Amino acid sequence: MSDRSPGVPLPHANGALTGYRVLDIADEKGQLCARLLAELGADVIKVEPRGGDRTRANGPFFRNEEGGESSLFWWTMNAGKRSVTCELRTEQGRDLFHRLVGSADVVIETGAPGTSKSIGTDPRMLAKINRDAVVVSITNFGQTGPARNLPATDIVGSAMGGHMYLNGSDEKGPLRTTVPQAYAQANLQAAVGAVIALYARGITGGVGQHVDVSMQEAMANAMDNAQQTWDILQINNRGPGSGRMVSGRQGPRYIYETVDGWVAALSFGGLMGPASNAMIDWLADSGEAGPLASPEWRARLEVVSPLEEQEQKLVVGVIEQFCRTRRKDDLVRGAQKRGAGWAPVYSPREIVESEQLDARDYWVQVHHEDIGETFIYPGAPWKLSGTPWKQRGRAPHVGEHNEEVYGEILGIDRDEVASLRRRMVI
Amino acid sequence: MTSNGSNGKVSPFAGLRVADLSWVGVGPTVAKYLGDHGAEVIRVESATSVETLRRAGPFTENKPHHDNSGYYANFNSSKLGITINLKTEKGKDLLKRLVAISDVVTESFTPGTLTKLGLDYEVLRKVRPDLVMISMPLFGQTGPWAQYMGYGHVLQAASGFNHLTGWPDGEPIGTGVAYTDFLVPHVGALALVSALDYRRRTGRGQYIDFSQFEGALHALGPAILEWTANGREAVRLGNRDPEAAPHGSYRCKDGRYIVIACFTEKEWEGFRAAIGRPDWTDLERMRRKWSRLTEQKEIDRHIDFWCGERTAAQAFKAMREQGVPSGIVKSPEEMHRDPQLRHRGHYALLDHPTMGSRTYDSPAFRLSKTPGGPAKAAPLLGEDTERVLKGLIGITDEEFTELLVEGVLE
Numbered sequence: 001m002s003d004r005s006p007g008v009p010l011p012h013a014n015g016a017l018t019g020y021r022v023l024d025i026a027d028e029k030g031q032l033c034a035r036l037l038a039e040l041g042a043d044v045i046k047v048e049p050r051g052g053d054r055t056r057a058n059g060p061f062f063r064n065e066e067g068g069e070s071s072l073f074w075w076t077m078n079a080g081k082r083s084v085t086c087e088l089r090t091e092q093g094r095d096l097f098h099r100l101v102g103s104a105d106v107v108i109e110t111g112a113p114g115t116s117k118s119i120g121t122d123p124r125m126l127a128k129i130n131r132d133a134v135v136v137s138i139t140n141f142g143q144t145g146p147a148r149n150l151p152a153t154d155i156v157g158s159a160m161g162g163h164m165y166l167n168g169s170d171e172k173g174p175l176r177t178t179v180p181q182a183y184a185q186a187n188l189q190a191a192v193g194a195v196i197a198l199y200a201r202g203i204t205g206g207v208g209q210h211v212d213v214s215m216q217e218a219m220a221n222a223m224d225n226a227q228q229t230w231d232i233l234q235i236n237n238r239g240p241g242s243g244r245m246v247s248g249r250q251g252p253r254y255i256y257e258t259v260d261g262w263v264a265a266l267s268f269g270g271l272m273g274p275a276s277n278a279m280i281d282w283l284a285d286s287g288e289a290g291p292l293a294s295p296e297w298r299a300r301l302e303v304v305s306p307l308e309e310q311e312q313k314l315v316v317g318v319i320e321q322f323c324r325t326r327r328k329d330d331l332v333r334g335a336q337k338r339g340a341g342w343a344p345v346y347s348p349r350e351i352v353e354s355e356q357l358d359a360r361d362y363w364v365q366v367h368h369e370d371i372g373e374t375f376i377y378p379g380a381p382w383k384l385s386g387t388p389w390k391q392r393g394r395a396p397h398v399g400e401h402n403e404e405v406y407g408e409i410l411g412i413d414r415d416e417v418a419s420l421r422r423r424m425v426i
Numbered sequence: 427m428t429s430n431g432s433n434g435k436v437s438p439f440a441g442l443r444v445a446d447l448s449w450v451g452v453g454p455t456v457a458k459y460l461g462d463h464g465a466e467v468i469r470v471e472s473a474t475s476v477e478t479l480r481r482a483g484p485f486t487e488n489k490p491h492h493d494n495s496g497y498y499a500n501f502n503s504s505k506l507g508i509t510i511n512l513k514t515e516k517g518k519d520l521l522k523r524l525v526a527i528s529d530v531v532t533e534s535f536t537p538g539t540l541t542k543l544g545l546d547y548e549v550l551r552k553v554r555p556d557l558v559m560i561s562m563p564l565f566g567q568t569g570p571w572a573q574y575m576g577y578g579h580v581l582q583a584a585s586g587f588n589h590l591t592g593w594p595d596g597e598p599i600g601t602g603v604a605y606t607d608f609l610v611p612h613v614g615a616l617a618l619v620s621a622l623d624y625r626r627r628t629g630r631g632q633y634i635d636f637s638q639f640e641g642a643l644h645a646l647g648p649a650i651l652e653w654t655a656n657g658r659e660a661v662r663l664g665n666r667d668p669e670a671a672p673h674g675s676y677r678c679k680d681g682r683y684i685v686i687a688c689f690t691e692k693e694w695e696g697f698r699a700a701i702g703r704p705d706w707t708d709l710e711r712m713r714r715k716w717s718r719l720t721e722q723k724e725i726d727r728h729i730d731f732w733c734g735e736r737t738a739a740q741a742f743k744a745m746r747e748q749g750v751p752s753g754i755v756k757s758p759e760e761m762h763r764d765p766q767l768r769h770r771g772h773y774a775l776l777d778h779p780t781m782g783s784r785t786y787d788s789p790a791f792r793l794s795k796t797p798g799g800p801a802k803a804a805p806l807l808g809e810d811t812e813r814v815l816k817g818l819i820g821i822t823d824e825e826f827t828e829l830l831v832e833g834v835l836e
Contacts, residue, residue: 228496
């Protein structure tokens with residue numbers, strides 16, 4: 001046992017997944033998946049090369065100072081895990097790793113199909129070492145098929161997964177979301193696969209299985225109804241995103257500029273359909289409903305029916321004018337009060353300042369004792385009544401838990417750990 | 427549907443029953459995960475207030491009808507469908523009897539709706555003590571926004587996706603889809619299946635208060651910490667990336683687009699080789715990534731020109747052969763024809779009584795020992811009411827007729 005008592009991860013005795021052990025050798029496609037399992041209670045061990053995982057070099061960095069322990073990407077994706085180092089390119093390193101695999105319930109890996117044999121992380125090999133383990137492989141296109149070995153990053157997943165086509169504009173072309181969503185989708189859908197496979201151990205006699213996740217397919221599942229629209233109507237839904245096209249029909253714009261930013265609103269801002277009269281009254285109160293206050297227009301808008309292009313322009317124009325002189329939070333409150341589903345366009349700062357999240361006590365203070373500071377992190381994605389979610393502290397330093405993990409799990413004493421370190425295995 | 431999936435293989439959730447009271451996108455997609463992996467999911471609907479997506483297209487043969495909607499169908503594969511009017515006393519009683527023989531309840535009503543009906547978790551746990559129940563409205567059960575209504579395309583705005591999607595000098599246009607509807611179901615399903623696994627091992631059920639908003643924020647990457655730790659706000663960058671150059675989408679001769687991303691020097695060298703190592707790539711300021719990052723305008727101009735002389739397929743081939751991360755921006759039509767997706771069988775073809783043979787989205791993963799996937803087309807409105815009431819709940823023929831006449835099953 002180590003006499004060092006690292007501050008992280010914080011214990012989580014009553015999580016839904018407490019008692020499970022997860023090994024994480026994943027890149028951007030799997031680290032969030034593993035972190036969420038840690039927050040549900042699993043003991044997640046990040047296995048890194050001696051020099052630190054490649055993604056520790058992903059920006060942005062704390063105070064913009066690049067370094068192995070200052071990546072905000074790393075902090076975000078690896079909070080609450082333990083870290084051990086292990087050189088998988090050495091035989092002894094592979095041996096150590098395989099012994100850890102022997103104790104794991106889940107292994108999450110993101111190696112390109114067929115390339116991981118030499119470093120001992122091939123999914124079939126792992127299954128042989130521990131038949132009870134759930135091996136989650138998250139790759140660009142899946143383990144099989146003609147594209148399985150194509151190199152890809154987030155934007156490739158967004159393109160080949162059909163998502164970018166649904167956004168952008170005729171002049172500027174397709175558009176990606178700046179914060180990587182193909183990676184996010186692959187992570188989240190992989191996590192569902194992982195827990196389904198854990199659940200399935202109840203009927204397989206405790207035997208694990210391979211969960212083969214494709215980033216392309218994960219993104220393909222985010223095409224709204226474009227997939228069915230093609231299948232049924234042979235129409236390609238497409239951008240621009242500001243006027244969502246669904247079911248083959250181009251909608252009117254749904255975002256409107258305000259004094260202090262933007263708001264998002266239902267189709268025609270709720271001025272069409274059940275809330276229309278209340279909404280028109282609101283506009284009329286300040287004399288801004290224009291022709292829409294007339295009985296003819298009210299009757300026209302009360303039922304949801306297609307509008308001519310000129311009529312659409314008029315309605316949208318009225319909403320645009322109304323929004324331009326008002327603040328977004330006031331607009332949202334006003335519209336919601338009248339039964340129309342509006343929401344503000346929020347930036348990260350505004351999200352952190354949100355009254356709703358504050359009222360629900362969402363944010364978590366995470367102490368970084370190593371730099372003597374505390375930062376606000378996103379909080380519980382769900383409130384589980386019996387097995388509460390828990391943020392488990394900051395992300396680990398490179399190899400921070402070597403003694404602890406190799407000692408506790410593999411029974412390797414401190415001298416031997418020191419020797420492994422000298423021999424550059426860990 | 428059946429206790430064992432197709433091909434005689436075991437399904438993970440065989441023997442599990444789900445009363446799916448949810449509607450529109452998020453809730454039904456969470457329950458679809460359970461159905462696609464062998465649970466008996468009973469979608470409880472109402473004929474007096476027909477589910478939004480049954481009234482939204484695309485409709486087969488362009489005929490609007492509540493049994494023709496592709497939008498509805500895709501989220502409701504592998505489910506049975508019953509109709510009960512929960513505003514009637516007998517309807518409430520039926521639901522309680524269904525919950526008594528179910529393991530899971532999923533719902534996404536505006537908070538308070540089930541309490542008003544006398545059917546919230548506190549009530550339902552009395553008829554089924556080990557129940558796992560998940561509520562998943564937009565903003566959670568409490569707080570000033572709890573009653574707010576909306577759909578995924580406005581929730582994506584509140585949760586930052588509009589702010590982070592668009593060109594740097596342009597409006598926050600968002601993702602082009604009701605994005606959170608296709609993001610948060612996975613977050614919700616993770617909690618639900620984890621709670622089920624806990625129940626499998628301990629026998630204990632529980633209640634999950636899931637706020638779609640709170641779940642969505644975990645897909646913003648480090649953008650939150652960029653603000654809380656650095657005091658800097660992430661902004662939308664078009665197709666650029668703060669850490670790669672080149673990084674973007676480029677129009678080719680045939681009007682299609684390809685994307686190219688070079689994060690590493692190796693990828694940059696591959697890119698150079700792919701375009702024939704023109705002189706501009708050898709300029710001093712192009713030799714290091716940190717310096718290329720400030721030259722993206724010029725780099726993009728060169729790539730636009732190079733792509734303009736090639737079809738997307740030719741440009742993609744050149745990149746691919748040099749190991750450069752790149753791809754074609756695929757339309758829905760191309761997605762359906764994509765050889766990789768075909769190989770993976772991503773779009774499951776299922777026969778529907780009125781819609782015919784239609785494609786359904788599959789999970790993004792393949793399970794080697796307990797494979798899942800859409801097993802049955804979406805139910806017609808009330809298709810299985812009689813079967814479920816008589817066969818599972820134990821309603822007699824006479825009682826059933828009485829319920830029908832009284833309008834309880836509408």
